[in-house]
Amino acid sequence: MSENTNQEPVKMPGKYELIADLAKFFPVENASTVVGPGDDATVTDSDGNQTVTSSKVFIENVHFDLTYFPLRHLGYKLATVAFADVLAMNATPSQLLVNIAVSDRFDLRMVNEILSGVGACCETVHADLAGLDLTTSPRELVVSITAIGECAPAQLCTRKGASENELICVSGDFAAAYTGLLLLEREKKVFEKNPGAQPDFTGKDYLLRRQLKPEPRIDIIEKLRQEEILPTAMANVSEGLATAVMQICKASQKGCVLFEEKLPMTELTFVTLKDLDIVHTVAALNGGDDYELMFTIKQSDFEKIKKVDNVSIIGYIKEESAGYHLITGDNVQVPLQAQGFQHS
Amino acid sequence: MSENTNQEPVKMPGKYELIADLAKFFPVENASTVVGPGDDATVTDSDGNQTVTSSKVFIENVHFDLTYFPLRHLGYKLATVAFADVLAMNATPSQLLVNIAVSDRFDLRMVNEILSGVGACCETVHADLAGLDLTTSPRELVVSITAIGECAPAQLCTRKGASENELICVSGDFAAAYTGLLLLEREKKVFEKNPGAQPDFTGKDYLLRRQLKPEPRIDIIEKLRQEEILPTAMANVSEGLATAVMQICKASQKGCVLFEEKLPMTELTFVTLKDLDIVHTVAALNGGDDYELMFTIKQSDFEKIKKVDNVSIIGYIKEESAGYHLITGDNVQVPLQAQGFQHS
Numbered sequence: 034m035s036e037n038t039n040q041e042p043v044k045m046p047g048k049y050e051l052i053a054d055l056a057k058f059f060p061v062e063n064a065s066t067v068v069g070p071g072d073d074a075t076v077t078d079s080d081g082n083q084t085v086t087s088s089k090v091f092i093e094n095v096h097f098d099l100t101y102f103p104l105r106h107l108g109y110k111l112a113t114v115a116f117a118d119v120l121a122m123n124a125t126p127s128q129l130l131v132n133i134a135v136s137d138r139f140d141l142r143m144v145n146e147i148l149s150g151v152g153a154c155c156e157t158v159h160a161d162l163a164g165l166d167l168t169t170s171p172r173e174l175v176v177s178i179t180a181i182g183e184c185a186p187a188q189l190c191t192r193k194g195a196s197e198n199e200l201i202c203v204s205g206d207f208a209a210a211y212t213g214l215l216l217l218e219r220e221k222k223v224f225e226k227n228p229g230a231q232p233d234f235t236g237k238d239y240l241l242r243r244q245l246k247p248e249p250r251i252d253i254i255e256k257l258r259q260e261e262i263l264p265t266a267m268a269n270v271s272e273g274l275a276t277a278v279m280q281i282c283k284a285s286q287k288g289c290v291l292f293e294e295k296l297p298m299t300e301l302t303f304v305t306l307k308d309l310d311i312v313h314t315v316a317a318l319n320g321g322d323d324y325e326l327m328f329t330i331k332q333s334d335f336e337k338i339k340k341v342d343n344v345s346i347i348g349y350i351k352e353e354s355a356g357y358h359l360i361t362g363d364n365v366q367v368p369l370q371a372q373g374f375q376h377s
Numbered sequence: 378m379s380e381n382t383n384q385e386p387v388k389m390p391g392k393y394e395l396i397a398d399l400a401k402f403f404p405v406e407n408a409s410t411v412v413g414p415g416d417d418a419t420v421t422d423s424d425g426n427q428t429v430t431s432s433k434v435f436i437e438n439v440h441f442d443l444t445y446f447p448l449r450h451l452g453y454k455l456a457t458v459a460f461a462d463v464l465a466m467n468a469t470p471s472q473l474l475v476n477i478a479v480s481d482r483f484d485l486r487m488v489n490e491i492l493s494g495v496g497a498c499c500e501t502v503h504a505d506l507a508g509l510d511l512t513t514s515p516r517e518l519v520v521s522i523t524a525i526g527e528c529a530p531a532q533l534c535t536r537k538g539a540s541e542n543e544l545i546c547v548s549g550d551f552a553a554a555y556t557g558l559l560l561l562e563r564e565k566k567v568f569e570k571n572p573g574a575q576p577d578f579t580g581k582d583y584l585l586r587r588q589l590k591p592e593p594r595i596d597i598i599e600k601l602r603q604e605e606i607l608p609t610a611m612a613n614v615s616e617g618l619a620t621a622v623m624q625i626c627k628a629s630q631k632g633c634v635l636f637e638e639k640l641p642m643t644e645l646t647f648v649t650l651k652d653l654d655i656v657h658t659v660a661a662l663n664g665g666d667d668y669e670l671m672f673t674i675k676q677s678d679f680e681k682i683k684k685v686d687n688v689s690i691i692g693y694i695k696e697e698s699a700g701y702h703l704i705t706g707d708n709v710q711v712p713l714q715a716q717g718f719q720h721s
Contacts, residue, residue: 052509055489059496059506065471065527070509075474077507079527082423088474088508090434090521095478095513127409128421130432132521134439145399152403162403163421164432165396165414169439173514177434177476177521183409183423 049280049374072191072284073121073269076184083189085182087118093173101217104143106245108150108176114271115180116158116249117324121269123190123254124182129155130164134175147176158251188258190267192284195329199265201281201289201348202338204253204325206297207274208313211320212305213237213244219309239301247324253343254326260337264328273319274347275371277327279357285329288355291348291369293362318359319372393624393718416535416628417465417613420528427533429526431462437517445561448487450589452494452520458615459524460502460593461668465613467534467598468526473499474508478519491520502595532602534611536628539673543609545625545633545692546682548597548669550641551618552657555664556649557581557588563653583645591668597687598670604681608672617663618691619715621671623701629673632699635692635713637706662703663716 049071056070067083068076074087091111093099099107116126131151133144144167155162164179220232234241257264266285270277274296282289296317306313329350330338338344357369393415400414411427412420418431435455437443443451460470475495477488488511499506508523564576578585601608610629614621618640626633640661650657673694674682682688701713 048511051485052511055492056506056509058492059499059509061505061507063471063503063505066505066507069505069507075472075508075525077428077472077525079423079426079428082426084421084423084428086430086472086474086508086523086525088432088476088521088523089510090476090478090512090519092478092512092514092519094515127407128419128430130419130430130523132432132434134434134436141395148399148402155403159407161405161407161410161413162400163405163410163413164419164430165400165403166433167392167396168434168436170436171438171517173516175434175436175519177432179430179432179474179523181419181421181430 047374068191073118076122076189078186081186083184083186085119085122085124085184086179087115088177088179089115090175090177092175099174100221102245104146105150108147109154109246111176111178112151112154112180113247113249113324115178116154116160117269117271119180119182120250120254121267121326122182122184123188123264123267124184126158126160126180126182126249126251128161128163128181130179131162132166132168132177134168134170136170136172136174139174154249158249188263190264190328192266192268192281195266195281195285195287195350197287197350197352199329199331199350200335200338200346201278201291201327201329201350202344202346203270203274203297203327204250204344205323206299206302207323207325208298208306208316208320209240209243209302210247210322211316212302212309213240214322215309215311216240216305217244237301237305239299240305244322247322250324250326253341256341260340262330262334262337262341264330267326267328270323270325270327272321272372273317274327275318275369276374278348279369279371279374281327281329282350282357285350286353288351288353289348289357290351290355291359293359295345295347297345318369391718412535417462420466420533422530425530427528427530429463429466429468429528430523431459432521432523433459434519434521436519443518444565446589448490449494452491453498453590455520455522456495456498456524457591457593457668459522460498460504461613461615463524463526464594464598465611465670466526466528467532467608467611468528470502470504470524470526470593470595472505472507472525474523475506476510476512476521478512478514480514480516480518483518498593502593532607534608534672536610536612536625539610539625539629539631539694541631541694541696543673543675543694544679544682544690545622545635545671545673545694546688546690547614547618547641547671548594548688549667550643550646551667551669552642552650552660552664553584553587553646554591554666555660556646556653557584558666559653559655560584560649561588581645581649583643584649588666591666594668594670597685600685604684606674606678606681606685608674611670611672614667614669614671616665616716617661618671619662619713620718622692623713623715623718625671625673626694626701629694630697632695632697633692633701634695634699635703637703639689639691641689662713
């Protein structure tokens, strides 16, 4: 989950370089470790069967705000976020482990609400809630989730593997969750000044749903398999399109170009962002909280991908020295910027 | 980790019954889920190979106190705690995933210290640090750890499987970590009143080490294999002997009797507890933070277990209706009490 739900969001510039630097001190030594730190999830091998594991920790007032998060939706969303990393390896979710740490503000009914949301998301992806622990927290609600999935080695997709001239595809549409967050934050401020005020979200259901209850894109994984498309690289889009494309490019040692006009966005998102005076392309590139899939495919898969609904081709892979660029609607080439990466 | 490091510890009476009640709402459905919620760790199967996964979340001022925890020791301890659950399934640790959430009190050097401790513990058990993420926390340091291990199905030990008349064994000695904690808390209070005071821990090194840097008992797992002893049931002793024995008995639908005089304790622990005016048996049964192994073996393994150093036989399994009892040094039978279980 991107760290943007706090009133004063704590950004971590250079976070990915930092993690890569730290990971260097811990070389992977066991033959069973197929993918270590630095991808969407860890991959372990046991006699040719691969297990994909992603572990996340979510803290109140950093990763979510209980002022507007129904607890059941929160549970559903946190499970979606963890499964998104497993799906982004092209694995099939199988189990989920959850630890909930609550302060004395919480009672059993509230814990139950969170768990019922977690369980509903497990049902969506046909995974078992296979681990559960409760503990105490001094203040903030803390939830840690470990999602597990299975993958045949030949099906595994890491961020590494994109080649020059391959097509960059994404599922779904972008900036809706971010726009939903902006509306929720706006109404929260209105409510804080005037506790009698009723929030006005008329016609904005889609934006709120995308923020409060995003869906795990197991449908896309299944459709790609049906069409026999094996992506060459894949990443979970959790912090905006720019971060995801740079994760794929850096891991694959490639460059890229994206086309502004190809970035998928609903009319509702576009209009609402305009009302909020926010540049819609910036929101699509850096908004976050989408949990869609970004993947690269061979040009020869072009006819096949057209049969998969809810997938857009937004650009293509270039040689590493070309860097990362966006071609704007005015046909101007601008460098991509991504939160979480240090720009030198 | 037991929740006893806070000045006003937050107890969770009936925690295990509560977790069992909640888990009932989420029936295990996938064939690959071998062991779901309610044991030391989750077990998943992939074509006959079993993967053991344990996920824990640790929060400052609930699970640890940075006043006296060197960050490197903290990292080592948290990894030990997570691996202890994997070892208690009789599995071999293979990977560890860590998420660290820090507030702005923390700098990179401090994150590095924690990680170096985590990495040192990984080396002890020959596991890879295979997942790493950093995020922000509003106040308390939060660390979530997922430990992964491998196990041949025939070697797997759950808490379920103990039979009548089998011997109850434990590794190591007890109450040392708890006594170390009491000393650290006492000196903390002295220091708070008089910041010039120097802590006096002369001769107490062992107690402090057991609290601040407990070791994962992979040596015991290896020795049991060498001697070809396959425990019938096993549990991680994290919250005292009483909780562990009741976990095994409840899962196995059995009763038990423990002998007070057989509970292993060092002379140093015994004497220090006496100075602190604490009943040593209560500390051994409920102290917590030991991360030793409790397991049951067939009587026919009695000669073999004598060859394994650092293991004590402390009692035996009875029929379920016998309940859970301790035979005191005066030969009086008293009911066992365990933190975390609701006594009706």
